[in-house]
Amino acid sequence: MxxxxxxxxxxxxxxxxxxxxxxxxxxxxxxxxxxxxxxxxxxxxxxxxxxxxxxxxxxxxxxxxxxxxxxxxxxxxxxxxxxxxxxxxxxxxxxxxxxxxxxxxxxxxxxxxxxxxxxxxxxxxxxPLAGLTALQMLRRAGVGEGSRVLIHGASGGVGSFGVQIAKAWGAHVVGTASARNHTYVCDLGAEHIEYGDGLIERAAEMMPHGYDAIVDFAGGESLEGNEALLAPEGVVASIADARAATDFDGIYGWVRPDSADLTELARMIDAGDLRxxxxxxxxxxxxxxxxxxxxxxxxxxxxxxxxx
The missing domain is CATH 3.90.180.10 (Medium-chain alcohol dehydrogenases, catalytic domain)
Known part of the structure; x- marks a missing residue:
C-alpha cells in the first residue's frame, strides 16, 4: 500500500x-x-x-x-x-x-x-483530535449551563470547536482572535475580543463579574494578566501553557482517545450543533x-x- x-x-x-x-x-x-x-x-x-x-x-x-x-x-x-x-x-x-x-x-x-x-x-x-481536545478541556474546566467562559484562540482548529461546544452546553462565551477573524468567531457563537494591547481591559468589560472558566487553546502570552479576569472559584485550563497548573492551580493537559466522546461529537455534528x-x-x-x-x-x- x-x-x-x-x-x-x-x-x-x-x-x-x-x-x-x-x-x-x-x-x-x-x-x-x-x-x-x-x-x-x-x-x-x-x-x-x-x-x-x-x-x-x-x-x-x-x-x-x-x-x-x-x-x-x-x-x-x-x-x-x-x-x-x-x-x-x-x-x-x-x-x-x-x-x-x-x-x-x-x-x-x-x-x-x-x-x-x-x-x-x-x-x-x-x-477527532481538535474536537476531543476542546470537549475534554471544557468538561475538565466545569463548563456548563450559565458558565461565563473566555476562550483564547477562538478561531483556531481547537478553539472553534471549543466555542461551539461551550455554546451548545449553555455557556456565555467570549473568544479572543485576530481582527480578521471577528466575523468568523461571532458566527460560531462567541463575542469577539481582538488580540493586542488592552485585551484584559476589554475582556473585563465584557464580563464585569469575571469568568468561571478561562480556556487557553492558543498558548504564547495568552494567560498574561488573566488572574484579573477570574471569578471567585474560576478555573484556568490550557493545552499549551503549564502556568495554568503552576500559577493558577488549574488544568494543564493534552487529549485522550475516547470512543464515547467521539460518539458525542458525532451526535452534535448530526444535530447541527457543530460546524x-x-x-x-x-x-x-x-x-x-x-x-x-x-x-x-x-x-x-x-x-x-x-x-x-
Missing part, C-alpha cells in the same frame, strides 16, 4: 511517498481503508523531534492520528464495528509508527466511533505540501489529506 513516511527527523522535506506492507491488527483493532486524514500541529512537532522522551517513535514512521474511512477488516474483539462501517478516529497509539497517512491503517477500537452521518469523510477527518471548517484538501502524494501550509500558520480551519 502507499503511505507517507519519514526516516529521519526534520522539515516536511523528509516526507516521502513509499510502499509499505498491509497493516497488522490485534484482537481489539481493525483495518480501516482511509478516505481522509486531518493534519494537526502535533504531527510536525513529532516529525521535527520535539516530542522525543514524551512519546516513543519507531522510524521509519507514518505520521497522522486523525482519520475517517471504512472498516475493511474487523478485529477478533471489535463487536462495535463490522466490515463496511464508516468510522472516524483519533487513532493515537502508544508508539508513533503506523499513522493514518496511508491507504490503510490499523485503528484501535477504543479510539474510533461511527462517522457522523451528515458530513463527508473530508469533514469528519477534521474533527466544521476545512481550509484546503490535498491528495496523499502532496502531503508534504499540506504540512508546509499548516506549518506556515494563519490557517483558519483544518488542512485535510484525501486518500483514494
Amino acid at each position: 502507499k503511505a507517507i513516511t519519514y526516516s529521519t527527523f526534520g522539515s516536511a522535506d523528509v516526507l516521502q511517498l513509499t510502499d509499505l506492507p498491509e497493516p497488522h491488527i490485534g484482537p481489539d483493532s481493525m483495518v480501516v481503508e482511509v478516505r481522509a486524514v486531518g493534519l494537526n500541529p502535533v504531527d510536525y512537532k513529532i516529525r521535527e523531534g520535539y516530542l522525543e522522551g514524551l512519546i516513543d517513535i519507531n522510524l521509519p514512521a507514518v505520521p497522522g492520528w486523525d482519520v475517517s474511512g471504512v472498516v475493511v477488516k474487523p478485529g477478533l474483539d471489535t463487536p462495535e464495528f463490522k466490515e463496511g462501517d464508516e468510522v472516524f478516529a483519533y487513532a493515537r497509539k502508544d508508539i508513533v509508527a503506523g499513522g493514518t497517512l496511508a491507504e490503510r491503517v490499523a485503528v484501535p477500537a477504543r479510539t474510533a466511533a461511527h462517522k457522523p452521518r451528515t458530513v463527508s469523510h473530508e469533514l469528519a477527518a477534521a474533527v 466544521i471548517e476545512v481550509a484546503r484538501t490535498y491528495p496523499l502524494a502532496e502531503a508534504a505540501d499540506a504540512y508546509r501550509e499548516l506549518e506556515g500558520g494563519h490557517v483558519r480551519g483544518k488542512i485535510v489529506v484525501t486518500v483514494s
Whole structure:
C-alpha cells in the first residue's frame, strides 16, 4: 500500500511517498481503508523531534492520528464495528509508527466511533483530535449551563470547536482572535475580543463579574494578566501553557482517545450543533505540501489529506 513516511527527523522535506506492507491488527483493532486524514500541529512537532522522551517513535514512521474511512477488516474483539462501517478516529497509539497517512491503517477500537452521518469523510477527518481536545478541556474546566467562559484562540482548529461546544452546553462565551477573524468567531457563537494591547481591559468589560472558566487553546502570552479576569472559584485550563497548573492551580493537559466522546461529537455534528471548517484538501502524494501550509500558520480551519 502507499503511505507517507519519514526516516529521519526534520522539515516536511523528509516526507516521502513509499510502499509499505498491509497493516497488522490485534484482537481489539481493525483495518480501516482511509478516505481522509486531518493534519494537526502535533504531527510536525513529532516529525521535527520535539516530542522525543514524551512519546516513543519507531522510524521509519507514518505520521497522522486523525482519520475517517471504512472498516475493511474487523478485529477478533471489535463487536462495535463490522466490515463496511464508516468510522472516524483519533487513532493515537502508544508508539508513533503506523499513522493514518496511508491507504490503510490499523485503528484501535477504543479510539474510533461511527462517522457522523451528515458530513463527508473530508469533514469528519477534521474533527477527532481538535474536537476531543476542546470537549475534554471544557468538561475538565466545569463548563456548563450559565458558565461565563473566555476562550483564547477562538478561531483556531481547537478553539472553534471549543466555542461551539461551550455554546451548545449553555455557556456565555467570549473568544479572543485576530481582527480578521471577528466575523468568523461571532458566527460560531462567541463575542469577539481582538488580540493586542488592552485585551484584559476589554475582556473585563465584557464580563464585569469575571469568568468561571478561562480556556487557553492558543498558548504564547495568552494567560498574561488573566488572574484579573477570574471569578471567585474560576478555573484556568490550557493545552499549551503549564502556568495554568503552576500559577493558577488549574488544568494543564493534552487529549485522550475516547470512543464515547467521539460518539458525542458525532451526535452534535448530526444535530447541527457543530460546524466544521476545512481550509484546503490535498491528495496523499502532496502531503508534504499540506504540512508546509499548516506549518506556515494563519490557517483558519483544518488542512485535510484525501486518500483514494
